[in-house]
Amino acid sequence: MVPPPRTDRPWTYARSGVDRSQVSSALAVLLDQVTYRPPPSAGRLVDAPGHYAGLLRIGRETIAVTTDTVGTKTKLAAELGRWEEVGEDIVGVNVNDLASVGARTAGLVDTILCPRPDPEAFRGIGKGLNRGLRLARCSLLGGETAVVPEIVDGIDLGATAFGFFPRGRRPVLGASIRPGDRVLGIPSSGVHANGLTLVRRLLRERSVDLLRPRVGGDRPIGEEILTPTRIYSVVGDVLADSPATHGLAHLSGGGVRNLVRLHPKVGFVLDRWPEAPSLFRWLQQLGGLSDEEMFQTFNMGIGFVLVVGPARLAETRRRLARAGAPDAMEIGHVERGSGVSVPAYGLSFEGYS
Amino acid sequence: MVPPPRTDRPWTYARSGVDRSQVSSALAVLLDQVTYRPPPSAGRLVDAPGHYAGLLRIGRETIAVTTDTVGTKTKLAAELGRWEEVGEDIVGVNVNDLASVGARTAGLVDTILCPRPDPEAFRGIGKGLNRGLRLARCSLLGGETAVVPEIVDGIDLGATAFGFFPRGRRPVLGASIRPGDRVLGIPSSGVHANGLTLVRRLLRERSVDLLRPRVGGDRPIGEEILTPTRIYSVVGDVLADSPATHGLAHLSGGGVRNLVRLHPKVGFVLDRWPEAPSLFRWLQQLGGLSDEEMFQTFNMGIGFVLVVGPARLAETRRRLARAGAPDAMEIGHVERGSGVSVPAYGLSFEGYS
Numbered sequence: 001m002v003p004p005p006r007t008d009r010p011w012t013y014a015r016s017g018v019d020r021s022q023v024s025s026a027l028a029v030l031l032d033q034v035t036y037r038p039p040p041s042a043g044r045l046v047d048a049p050g051h052y053a054g055l056l057r058i059g060r061e062t063i064a065v066t067t068d069t070v071g072t073k074t075k076l077a078a079e080l081g082r083w084e085e086v087g088e089d090i091v092g093v094n095v096n097d098l099a100s101v102g103a104r105t106a107g108l109v110d111t112i113l114c115p116r117p118d119p120e121a122f123r124g125i126g127k128g129l130n131r132g133l134r135l136a137r138c139s140l141l142g143g144e145t146a147v148v149p150e151i152v153d154g155i156d157l158g159a160t161a162f163g164f165f166p167r168g169r170r171p172v173l174g175a176s177i178r179p180g181d182r183v184l185g186i187p188s189s190g191v192h193a194n195g196l197t198l199v200r201r202l203l204r205e206r207s208v209d210l211l212r213p214r215v216g217g218d219r220p221i222g223e224e225i226l227t228p229t230r231i232y233s234v235v236g237d238v239l240a241d242s243p244a245t246h247g248l249a250h251l252s253g254g255g256v257r258n259l260v261r262l263h264p265k266v267g268f269v270l271d272r273w274p275e276a277p278s279l280f281r282w283l284q285q286l287g288g289l290s291d292e293e294m295f296q297t298f299n300m301g302i303g304f305v306l307v308v309g310p311a312r313l314a315e316t317r318r319r320l321a322r323a324g325a326p327d328a329m330e331i332g333h334v335e336r337g338s339g340v341s342v343p344a345y346g347l348s349f350e351g352y353s
Numbered sequence: 354m355v356p357p358p359r360t361d362r363p364w365t366y367a368r369s370g371v372d373r374s375q376v377s378s379a380l381a382v383l384l385d386q387v388t389y390r391p392p393p394s395a396g397r398l399v400d401a402p403g404h405y406a407g408l409l410r411i412g413r414e415t416i417a418v419t420t421d422t423v424g425t426k427t428k429l430a431a432e433l434g435r436w437e438e439v440g441e442d443i444v445g446v447n448v449n450d451l452a453s454v455g456a457r458t459a460g461l462v463d464t465i466l467c468p469r470p471d472p473e474a475f476r477g478i479g480k481g482l483n484r485g486l487r488l489a490r491c492s493l494l495g496g497e498t499a500v501v502p503e504i505v506d507g508i509d510l511g512a513t514a515f516g517f518f519p520r521g522r523r524p525v526l527g528a529s530i531r532p533g534d535r536v537l538g539i540p541s542s543g544v545h546a547n548g549l550t551l552v553r554r555l556l557r558e559r560s561v562d563l564l565r566p567r568v569g570g571d572r573p574i575g576e577e578i579l580t581p582t583r584i585y586s587v588v589g590d591v592l593a594d595s596p597a598t599h600g601l602a603h604l605s606g607g608g609v610r611n612l613v614r615l616h617p618k619v620g621f622v623l624d625r626w627p628e629a630p631s632l633f634r635w636l637q638q639l640g641g642l643s644d645e646e647m648f649q650t651f652n653m654g655i656g657f658v659l660v661v662g663p664a665r666l667a668e669t670r671r672r673l674a675r676a677g678a679p680d681a682m683e684i685g686h687v688e689r690g691s692g693v694s695v696p697a698y699g700l701s702f703e704g705y706s
Contacts, residue, residue, distance in 0.1 A: 018500050026470030027498050033479030036487045043459035043517070045492050054494025056460045058517045059414045067462040067497045067513060075503055106396040107409045109420040109513055111464070117379030126386030134389045139398050141407025144420045144511065145380050147371050150428055150550070156504050158497065160420060160462055160513035164396070164411045197503070 011287035013297045016198040020254070048173050050261050050352065052100035052250060053163075055171055062165050064103035068093040068252075069111075069158035072196045076226055078154050080210060083121045085226040086157055087128020088135075089193045092229030094161035095136040096250040096304065099236025102172030103163030107141040108133070113156040115149035125157065128228065135231040163233075172240050174247035174262030174307070177334055181246055181307050183259075183268060184316065185331035188303030190279060192229040194253045195297040199225060202287040216278045224279060232304040238323040244312030251299040259305065259340045260352045267337030268307075272330055273344060276300045291345040302331060364640035366650045369551040373607070401526050403614050403705065405453035405603060406516070408524055415518050417456035421446040421605075422511035425549045429579055431507050433563060436474045438579040439510055440481025441488075442546045445582030447514035448489040449603040449657065452589025455525030456516030460494040461486070466509040468502040478510065481581065488584040525593050527600035527615030527660070530687055534599055534660050536612075536621060537669065538684040541656030543632060545582040547606045548650040552578060555640040569631045577632060585657040591676040597665030604652040612658065612693045613705045620690030621660075625683055626697060629653045644698040655684060 013020070037045070046055035046062060053064040070089045077086045095105045110129065112122075133140055138161065165171060191199060203210065203221070210222030217224055232250065239245045247262040259268045276294075280301060284294050294300060306328075308316045313330070320328040341348040366373070390398070399408035399415060406419040423442045430439045448458045463482065465475075486493060491514065518524060544552060556563065556574070563575030570577055585603065592598045600615040612621045629647075633654060637647050647653060659681075661669045666683070673681040694701040 017502055023470045023498055023500055026472045026475045029472045030465075030475040030479035030482070033476060034483045034486065034493050036483050038486070038490045038492050041519075042457065042490045043492065045460075045494070054460065054462065054492075056492060056494055056515070058416070058459055058515075059520065061412045061414045063411065063416060063515065065460065065462055065494045065513075065515065067464055067495060069464065069466070069497060069499050069501075071499055072501055072503055104395065106411055107407065107416075107418060109407065109418055111420055111422065111511055112383075113422070113466075113509060117376045119379045119382045122379045122383040123386060126383035129383070130387045130389050133387065133391070137391045137395045139391050139396065139407075139409060140387050141398075141409060141418050142420060144422060145376055146422050146424055146511075147376055148422075148425055148509070148550075149370055150425055151505055151507055151509050153506065154504055156466060156501070156509070158464055158499075158511075160418075160464075162416070162418065162515065166394075167412065197501075 011198065011202060011289055012293050013195060013198050016201040018197050046171065048101065051173060052097040053103065062171065063162050064098050064101050065160065065162045066094055066097040067160040068097065069156060070193050072200060073193045074155050074157055076196065076200060076222060080222045080226065082226060083124025084128035085228045087125035088132040088228035090129055090157050090159045091132025091136050091138060092231045093193050093252065094159050095138060095231060095233040098161055098163040099233040100248045100250045102169065102240030102248060104166055104237045105136045105138045105161060105163045105233045107139040108159050108161040109141050110143040110159045112145045113148055113152045115152055117147060121155060132231060136233045169241055172245055172248050177246040177263045177266055177307050179266060179334050179336050180310055181334040182310050182313050182330055183270065183332040183334065184306045184308060184328050185302035186232060186235065186304040186325045186328045188299045188301055189230040190227040191225055191298055192303060194299065198297060199283060202283065206286055214282050216282065230303050235320060235323045235325045238319060239306060244309045244316060245306060246309060247307035249305040251303055251305060254352060255296045255298055255300060256340050256342060257296050257349045257352050262307065265338060267335045268332060268340045269335050270332035270340065270342045272332055273342050274301060274329060292347055295342060295347055296349060307334060364551065364555060364642055365646050366548060366551050369554040371550050399524065401454065404526060405450040406456065408454065415524065417451050417454050417516040418513065419447050419450040420513040421450065422509060423546050425553060426546045427508050427510055429549065429553060429575060433575045433579065435579060436477025437481035438581045440478035441485040441581035443482055443510050443512045444485025444489050444491060445584045446546050446605065447512050448491060448584060448586040451514055451516040452586040453601045453603045455522065455593030455601060457519055457590045458489045458491045458514060458516045458586045460492040461512050461514040462494050463496040463512045465498045466501055466505045468505055470500060474508060485584060489586045522594055525598055525601050530599040530616045530619055530660050532619060532687050532689050533663055534687040535663050535666050535683055536623065536685040536687065537659045537661060537681050538655035539585060539588065539657040539678045539681045541652045541654055542583040543580040544578060544651055545656060551650060552636060555636065559639055567635050569635065583656050588673060588676045588678045591672060592659060597662045597669060598659060599662060600660035602658040604656055604658060607705055608649045608651055608653060609693050609695060610649050610702045610705050615660065618691060620688045621685060621693045622688050623685035623693065623695045625685055626695055627654060627682060645700055648695060648700055649702060660687065
């Protein structure tokens with residue numbers, strides 16, 4: 001049993017220490033300085049501004065590259081002494097972004113920052129990493145282990161993944177999305193690796209015992225939250241070959257706002273959003289979080305989205321089932337307009353951040 | 354003026370907190386778990402064990418990938434409030450590794466971990482990053498900015514870089530190195546981004562004022578140490594096309610030991626090693642470091658090495674001069690045997706770590 005929820009002062013992701021708009025402005029300052037564009041002999045950039053992956057034409061191939069860390073989920077792993085889950089997350093958080101541009105995952109390099117090499121943690125990380133690589137059909141191509149006790153308190157895990165486009169396939173960037181398209185969602189396995197700074201703050205503030213199940217939960221809450229990110233890359237790879245697949249999106253940090261990245265000039269109306277899994281409702285109550293904050297911080301039960309032409313809906317669902325996502329469901333449609341709305345909650349979002 | 358050197362108890366890299374053999378064993382535990390090999394449809398791994406970059410054959414191209422961080426050099430950047438140098442290092446530490454397999458640099462993604470977004474630091478990092486990208490002829494393909502105050506104290510900077518092999522070129526992995534080959538070295542710009550935990554420890558222990566020049570120095574010592582890693586990637590790219598180029602090596606962490614990575618069954622005899630720049634001798638005195646420790650921790654004045662057939666030595670030097678390295682010099686040769694020796698210092702090293 002956990003203590004009864006309190007809603008005295010609503011929590012937000014920003015209040016927990018992560019202000020996405022401040023990050024965006026600092027990053028804009030950095031990117032303003034990066035004006036250099038190399039000669040074509042060093043590869044040609046494929047324009048995909050704001051998208052999930054960078055694209056570079058090298059010789060006769062286009063490679064997609066993405067990079068991400070597991071964030072503060074490693075703090076929870078350390079508290080519980082369980083490292084397999086975040087080892088697997090290293091893969092998931094990256095390859096799902098590759099799937100969002102329709103790339104087939106090829107390889108990954110990991111980065112581990114630690115205050116000292118801890119063989120037991122490294123064993124767990126390796127085991128989870130291997131599981132993730134198998135689920136994503138991905139090679140480990142190298143990595144960096146930096147022992148930097150002056151920089152890190154605990155372990156930081158990150159990776160860079162890259163993929164390619166099998167012959168005949170082009171990047172799926174959302175340009176062909178049009179009003180009338182249907183939006184399909186594939187369930188998540190939990191909070192994945194997003195919003196963990198907020199989640200951990202709430203657990204601590206409310207003195208939640210990580211080793212006991214929450215109300216309505218069937219596993220210790222710490223373990224439930226640690227569940228690895230579901231890996232959608234094989235599903236994405238299969239669907240990316242169909243001309244009916246107009247857009248693909250990984251709902252990571254930013255939640256449903258991520259859809260705005262696919263097409264700025266259509267409106268995504270998520271009017272069939274399924275009831276959020278009880279974990280999310282429990283977290284919402286725990287912190288007195290608004291629906292808006294929940295939908296722009298967490299995946300709220302849907303981790304990956306496909307936008308397809310309406311005539312191919314049934315066929316797409318059959319292909320999804322065969323590719324490992326029989327639980328995909330229709331969650332909305334595309335209209336004229338802009339932004340993302342979730343009518344049942346009275347929410348609308350205009351930008352990605 | 355700095356305080357007089359003391360040599361009471363010799364310093365080592367391990368004593369400063371970085372024990373390379375402990376890191377290797379923990380990493381071995383992790384890698385033991387990673388047994389999965391994907392199907393060929395996800396790209397074919399090119400075998401280059403222990404080398405500087407991972408190689409993957411994708412469609413009709415071979416992609417080289419490498420990842421590294423700037424390490425604790427960011428701590429010095431923070432103390433001095435100077436971020437351009439380490440921004441440039443993000444590029445150097447990675448693209449020099451790509452050059453070591455003969456790849457042409459194509460693109461890079463960066464990772465910034467910080468306790469809070471700091472626009473002034475980000476501006477400096479962006480400026481240095483841009484300079485590095487220009488020197489390496491490299492595109493910025495994306496990046497990750499993680500605000501993780503619970504994980505980092507200060508800023509961590511890392512990146513992953515990608516390269517490829519222009520048509521007709523094969524990876525240069527050292528297999529063609531043979532006794533009689535000549536070893537050429539290109540000078541470094543300073544300590545680059547290696548051994549900084551030790552350097553900073555020595556500076557602190559000896560109460561060195563970072564804002565004043567050392568004996569024999571012409572700039573404040575903090576600034577001198579912060580000098581960005583020299584970027585060798587364009588030089589490496591030019592030389593990699595010649596069949597006379599048998600091996601290439603970036604002397605980063607591990608110093609001259611890095612040569613062992615090129616070929617386990619020849620001996621690299623560095624009998625023409627130039628006098629180490631006075632910065633290294635000053636650091637050695639400061640910590641009472643042994644020659645062995647110096648040569649396996651720092652680059653000792655040579656940051657990049659080429660192994661070439663003896664008949665093509667003069668031609669290679671002309672090409673090096675045209676490619677931006679007129680300061681390249683002969684530093685040794687290859688014999689039957691194994692390992693790396695520096696006879697003037699009575700040193701021999703058998704393995705990489």
